[in-house]
Amino acid sequence: LTDSNRPATDLYHKDENITVTPVGGVIFSPNYPKAYPRNLRLSWKLLAPPGNLIHLQFDEQFHLEEPANGKCSYDFVEVEEKSQTNTIKWGRWCGQKAPSSLTSKSSMLRIIFNSDDYFVAKPGFKIYYSLLQYFTINFQGDANWEAVTELMSDMGANEMPATEVPQTLEDLDRTIATFDTIEQLLQSLSPDTWRQDLDNIYTQTYIYYRSKSYHLASRQNKVDLNRLHDDVKRYSCTPRNYSVNLREELKTTNAVFFPRCLLVKRCGGNCGCGTNNWNTGCTCQPSKTTTKLHEVLKYAPETTPYKHQQRQRVRWVIDEIFLSHHEMCECACPLQPPR
Structure with missing residues (x-):
């Protein structure tokens, strides 16, 4: 069926504004991980403080209605970014294909979810969002000086980010309390290098002390930090x-x-x-x-x-x-x- 052949049905509309904080958060389809409802048009407007960017991390369990003729015409997730001068369409995704992550170029993103009155799928989608300071992007790991130059040239003199006060250990401790897994924690703190950071926990060679789990043969046999956290919650x-x-x-x-x-x-x-x-x-x-x-x-x-x-x-x-x-x-x- 083409869009013109589909029956016209009133959609349920809802728009939500979210202020992105250092703690971050998550957006997911209604009923996730079960099948989402039909006839939805939902949008989330993510707003970051001046001098900050927004990072999105898509969960690997992504499944919406399959595309028709190679296009996401019916059920889809769409991300767009609007600035004072232009609008960037980051993409529209459906089926089981979605980007692993993306980072805004300004302090505002909009996520749109649409479902029609035909087929649905499960689990739907889940997207983690986090705050990214301009300089946080460029000094994790090897400095990307081209990106630094590009960002600085795009910023007017009045848009220079103020020097951020580093988080105290107490602030960081409270931030850690909001995450359920070590993966989510590292994604929020280091969106660009979190996978490498996760591996380094077990493979880095410059630490002064290596636990017994470090010497075990495989990652699967090493200490499970998520399980320790789950035991506390249980x-x-x-x-x-x-x-x-x-x-x-x-x-x-x-x-x-x-x-x-x-x-x-x-x-x-x-x-x-x-x-x-x-x-x-x-x-x-x-x-x-x-x-x-x-x-x-x-x-x-x-x-x-x-x-x-x-x-x-x-x-x-x-x-x-x-x-x-x-x-x-x-x-x-x-x-x-x-x-």
């Missing part, structure tokens, strides 16, 4: 099994139960080291709660009149009780701004 503020006494939980004084206690999911653990404001009195609290049905044996004394006297008899029944379970947890911090 045992930090998460739902976990707790046993509760049914009489206490239900505030029941006129009955007993068998079993006396049941397992429920309740938030537990500390607010993992490294998360935002983790050391300022954060508490682990439920963010999503559900009520579940349990069947237990209940014993309740039953008083019945018998020849003008009150007598009690044993009454055992299978009873249905409802207990609260925590499905999702989050750290509530005193200094965290309200959502």
